[in-house]
Amino acid sequence: MKVTVFGVGYVGLVQAAVLAEVGHQVVCVDIDSEKLEALMQGNIPIYEPGLESLVVENYNSGRLSFSTDAAQGVRHGEVQFIAVGTPSDEIGAADTQYVLQVAETIGQHLERSAVVVNKSTVPVGTADKVANIIHQALRARQRFSDIHCPVVSNPEFLKEGSAVSDCMKPDRIIVGTTDKQAEAVIREIYAPFNRNREKIMVMDERSAELTKYAANCMLATKISFMNEVANLAERLGADIESVRMGIGSDPRIGYHFIYPGVGYGGSCFPKDVQALIHTSSQAGFEPKILQAVESRNRLQKQTLFAKIADYYGRDLKGKTFALWGLAFKPNTDDMREAPARVLMEALWKAGATVQAYDPEAMDEAQRIYGQRSDFRLCGTKEAALSGADALVVVTEWQIFRAPDFDLIGRSLTDRVIFDGRNVYDPARIATRGLNYYSVGRAPVIIDAFADHLVSEAV
Ligand code: UDX
Numbered sequence: 001m002k003v004t005v006f007g008v009g010y011v012g013l014v015q016a017a018v019l020a021e022v023g024h025q026v027v028c029v030d031i032d033s034e035k036l037e038a039l040m041q042g043n044i045p046i047y048e049p050g051l052e053s054l055v056v057e058n059y060n061s062g063r064l065s066f067s068t069d070a071a072q073g074v075r076h077g078e079v080q081f082i083a084v085g086t087p088s089d090e091i092g093a094a095d096t097q098y099v100l101q102v103a104e105t106i107g108q109h110l111e112r113s114a115v116v117v118n119k120s121t122v123p124v125g126t127a128d129k130v131a132n133i134i135h136q137a138l139r140a141r142q143r144f145s146d147i148h149c150p151v152v153s154n155p156e157f158l159k160e161g162s163a164v165s166d167c168m169k170p171d172r173i174i175v176g177t178t179d180k181q182a183e184a185v186i187r188e189i190y191a192p193f194n195r196n197r198e199k200i201m202v203m204d205e206r207s208a209e210l211t212k213y214a215a216n217c218m219l220a221t222k223i224s225f226m227n228e229v230a231n232l233a234e235r236l237g238a239d240i241e242s243v244r245m246g247i248g249s250d251p252r253i254g255y256h257f258i259y260p261g262v263g264y265g266g267s268c269f270p271k272d273v274q275a276l277i278h279t280s281s282q283a284g285f286e287p288k289i290l291q292a293v294e295s296r297n298r299l300q301k302q303t304l305f306a307k308i309a310d311y312y313g314r315d316l317k318g319k320t321f322a323l324w325g326l327a328f329k330p331n332t333d334d335m336r337e338a339p340a341r342v343l344m345e346a347l348w349k350a351g352a353t354v355q356a357y358d359p360e361a362m363d364e365a366q367r368i369y370g371q372r373s374d375f376r377l378c379g380t381k382e383a384a385l386s387g388a389d390a391l392v393v394v395t396e397w398q399i400f401r402a403p404d405f406d407l408i409g410r411s412l413t414d415r416v417i418f419d420g421r422n423v424y425d426p427a428r429i430a431t432r433g434l435n436y437y438s439v440g441r442a443p444v445i446i447d448a449f450a451d452h453l454v455s456e457a458v
Pocket residue numbers: 156157158159160161216219223256257258259260261262263264265266267268269328329
């Protein structure tokens with residue numbers, strides 16, 4: 001089929017490449033000509049396993065192309081995907097202006113019937129708005145006023161770091177439409193991904209839009225709930241990792257998304273929780289659970305700094321922290337809403353220096369923070385330790401899981417690790433003569449030095 005994808009961000013680019021891979025003829029349209037130029041030369045703006053080869057191969061085969069010419073894009077597609085960004089505005093609502101601009105463009109240039117598919121995460125009711133805009137624009141062009149152009153809500157559930165495989169093998173394909181013709185077109189386009197078992201779930205547009213928010217908010221709720229229980233475990237002398245395994249074994253709860261840590265980040269959860277809070281209040285409803293999820297997450301992003309401040313006191317002048325992990329989670333270079341940012345900014349404010357290492361997000365950190373005398377990006381995780389007083393683990397990349405603890409002990413002046421992801425086993429750490437603070441578990445305190453510092457801080 002002939003497909004047009006508006007927006008070559010995370011969702012648009014991955015979706016376009018995957019659709020081309022199964023044989024569709026895909027044109028990607030974006031206003032950022034530099035980005036498109038780079039893509040045509042095989043330079044992918046994001047780090048995502050498997051994406052580069054998929055884009056390059058499909059571009060070379062001619063099934064995937066890139067253009068800034070929106071009118072030509074509109075004329076190409078039997079199916080037109082809208083996958084542009086919906087950033088949070090200043091009051092936390094999803095800003096749909098780019099989605100609505102694409103709708104206007106489609107209405108201005110469409111010359112035959114097409115199905116418009118909204119992939120962007122948008123407030124409930126946006127599919128109706130998009131349809132209105134398109135039909136108004138078509139009516140203004142009298143010759144084309146009878147064109148059939150249904151708008152389908154088809155939210156995306158891919159995860160950063162496994163976006164290609166999530167898109168290739170989706171758990172479910174949510175299709176929000178009551179138009180039978182549109183449903184048939186969507187079934188055809190997704191047929192290669194709907195083998196083995198039926199994954200397509202058809203519902204009305206508004207339910208599809210709410211499904212996306214409900215999914216992300218449910219997952220964020222699990223995480224915030226677990227972080228709350230971890231805080232409680234610390235105060236009650238319990239071990240959150242035992243509790244996690246104990247509750248996860250109940251299939252009604254499950255093991256997924258109950259890992260305590262330093263709070264959720266990324267481009268989806270923080271934005272989507274805030275957006276649903278906003279949608280609720282607009283509907284005259286107070287979303288008490290969502291508000292609590294959001295506020296627990298804000299507090300949780302401060303817990304690593306709070307532990308460091310408990311240990312050293314609030315004045316950290318002259319202290320140097322080795323920081324492992326800048327990205328908001330492993331296998332991505334994305335630092336949007338990353339807990340590492342909240343921590344580093346607090347450390348700098350308290351006068352400390354940060355020596356950071358991340359397998360993928362170093363360029364991104366450089367781009368965000370530029371040159372500063374209290375921030376060094378180190379080429380390896382070991383180099384980050386050199387001359388540091390303490391180690392802080394913020395992101396659970398695999399390569400941080402089995403480090404050389406003897407080297408850590410020799411490198412760190414204060415022989416202390418603050419672990420925001422419970423990556424290490426406290427019993428093992430104790431045998432290495434290291435002090436260790438993690439989330440929701442008793443600390444390992446092996447020397448009087450730590451006690452002395454804590455009492456001073458008090
Ligand atoms: C999420 C959804 O999973 C995906 O379906 C949706 O389409 C987009 O948003 P993503 O933001 O890529 O995907 O990351 P995800 O793996 O869900 O992690 C989000 C955040 O939650 C990360 O900061 C992660 O560290 C944190 N997290 C996750 C926890 O703190 N504990 C957990 O148990 C799981």
